[in-house]
Amino acid sequence: MAEREVLLKILDRARWAPSGDNTQPWRFEIVSGSHIAIHGFDTREWCLYDFDGRPSLIAHGALLETLRIAATGFGLEARWSVRAGCPDIAPIYDVELSEVPGLVPDPLLAHIETRVVQRRPMRTKRLSAEQRDRLLAAPGPGFQVRLFESLAGRFAVAKLLWDSAHVRLTCPEAYAVHRQIIEWGARFSKDRIPEEAVGVDPMTARLMRWVMKDWARVEFFNRYLLGTVAPRVQLDFIPAFACAAHVLLRPERPPTTLGDHVRAGVAVQRLWLTIAALGLYLQPQMTPVIFRWYAQAGRQVSVKPGIDDAVRLLARRFDAITGFGAADSYAFFCRVGHSSQPASRSTRRDLDELMVGS
Structure with a gap:
């Protein structure tokens, strides 16, 4: 069982996941010290680009992966599942956390908050x-x-x-x-x-x-x-x-x-x-x-x-x-x-x- 303060720190980092036009189609609920519920939604009713809610679902996946990576910083393993019976327009993801002795933080952890969109021209230097x-x-x-x-x-x-x-x-x-x-x-x-x-x-x-x-x-x-x-x-x-x-x-x-x-x-x-x-x-x-x-x-x-x-x-x-x-x-x-x-x-x-x- 993780302390609530630890779970809040994990969520504080997870919220930096990308979403279409920064809509952030999710809300967080701490159910217990080992259980976080992610309440997802989509924007298909008003957004032409959210075709059948797919971009929002992709954003949900990005959030869940960000949460998983953030949890490794506290020695916790996060596994998610889609709650049965939820409509596609409002899925709930149950995230179960468990302590794993010796778990190494994910190498991508340090880049969660530095990841950013660059819409301006970049250099044409080739990839190595x-x-x-x-x-x-x-x-x-x-x-x-x-x-x-x-x-x-x-x-x-x-x-x-x-x-x-x-x-x-x-x-x-x-x-x-x-x-x-x-x-x-x-x-x-x-x-x-x-x-x-x-x-x-x-x-x-x-x-x-x-x-x-x-x-x-x-x-x-x-x-x-x-x-x-x-x-x-x-x-x-x-x-x-x-x-x-x-x-x-x-x-x-x-x-x-x-x-x-x-x-x-x-x-x-x-x-x-x-x-x-x-x-x-x-x-x-x-x-x-x-x-x-x-x-x-x-x-x-x-x-x-x-x-x-x-x-x-x-x-x-x-x-x-x-x-x-x-x-x-x-x-x-x-x-x-x-x-x-x-x-x-x-x-x-x-x-x-x-x-x-x-």
Whole structure:
């Protein structure tokens, strides 16, 4: 039985796990000295990007792996299971902790809080053989990593992201999300993405802030003033070149259960923390993956004419770049590279805001 203070310290570190747009779709409950319950939820009701709650489930997996790693710092082994009878939109994860004499802290422990998103251009310095090998091995069994390092590979991804961003920035359903997830005028944000971490220059940020107050303004700028060009150049095209590699994480078998998506999140966090341990930085590029999920399922993205056709075309182009088939599964897509420490970042809600129960 661990003391409550120890469990709180573990949770205080675990809360630094990544989640889509810093939504933190979890709450914590200390049931006993050896039992923590994680109350998960998803944002599919309001967030276009949370397709069937999959990104939230991946975030849950990242949290559970972060908690497991944090527990090793106190000589505790953490094992999780999904509580039976819970709906997929609100899963509860029961985490059982046990003391293991001589348990060595996980080598990734030191990087939980230093792991950060770098949305700005990075250096094109190539990965070393050691870095490459460790990235390929990081997710563990059941997952494969594909690297796109060549100039041609990065250019192909840049074109894909350029067109994906056009869909993202002209889709009214995506606009509704974008309005909620940015905290303007901020360097740090506890529950959103701060403006300074978005990745655009100050002038573009000021223009975006004004334009995004109203969808009619967005449509006017997009149609008559090339409103998507500056953000697409700064957020997608240039960063796609200015990196060491693009990284695709895929499960060896298509996920069919809630647990499969959660385990993908475990793999994502191990990959991300390994990247931090190697002195590298990462930017998620999940929009093409999410649009591909919509295309695979034959689901509508938008009521706006032309959006769904563009999404299906993007999915086919993505598969042409990767060499995989339309039935294959992708879990995570990102770029990595060398850079200085970002000056701005999303932080997290205080632990007491995330606690439920006694």
